[in-house]
Structures are given as C-alpha cells and as structure tokens.
Amino acid sequence: MKSSSKKNILLLILALIIVITPLIFKGGSEFAGADDQAEGVIEEINPDYEPWFESLWEPPSGEIESLLFSVQVAIGAGVIGYILGNMKGKKQVASDR
Structure with a gap:
C-alpha cells in the first residue's frame, strides 16, 4: 500500500x-x-x-433552514478547496520549472 x-x-x-x-x-x-x-x-x-x-426572513421550516446552512457550508468548502488547490498547483508549476 x-x-x-x-x-x-x-x-x-x-x-x-x-x-x-x-x-x-x-x-x-x-x-x-x-x-x-x-x-x-x-x-x-x-x-x-x-x-x-x-430576522428579515424566517425560513418556513427547520428542514429549509438546515438546507440553507448546508449550502452555505458547501460554498465555503468549495472556496477553501479552490484556494488551496490553486496554491498547490502554483507551487507545483514553480517547482517543475
């Protein structure tokens, strides 16, 4: 392995x-x-x-509130993953030169 x-x-x-x-x-x-x-x-x-x-808007149910929170988490994780991947890619390209 x-x-x-x-x-x-x-x-x-x-x-x-x-x-x-x-x-x-x-x-x-x-x-x-x-x-x-x-x-x-x-x-x-x-x-x-x-x-x-x-609150300006209250979600109609707890499930929708959880869904919106999950979407927020997914977007944040995607942004962090993109930034880290971009940094690693730039580092790898620089080391290949």
Whole structure:
C-alpha cells in the first residue's frame, strides 16, 4: 500500500472517531444551536427581555433552514478547496520549472 493511501485511511478513521465520539457520550440527542442556547440563558436571566432586532426572513421550516446552512457550508468548502488547490498547483508549476 502506498504511503498516501495509508495516510488517507488513517485520516478517514480519525474523522469517523471525531464524528461518532460526541454521539456516544451525548447520546445523539438534543444538539441545539448556539442561538437557541443563548436565548434560553437570556430568558433565565431576564424573562422580560425583548429582542431589539427581528430576522428579515424566517425560513418556513427547520428542514429549509438546515438546507440553507448546508449550502452555505458547501460554498465555503468549495472556496477553501479552490484556494488551496490553486496554491498547490502554483507551487507545483514553480517547482517543475
């Protein structure tokens, strides 16, 4: 086996461990976003608090909100991947000269 494929398999196993470990310890339930947690704490501290700003648009469902977040993540990953690939390609071209 090549060194790079061993490295890839090791990284895949590490990624699986990172993903599965919190599910085992937390039980896979009640993962809430930071916004929801902050709202709960604010309500505990000051039950009469009224937000000074409302969202311009609220997604009609949680599924659509998750979809939009996933699209945002995919676009960000694509941009980062493009930049890293471009940098590596420029480095490789420079070393071939």
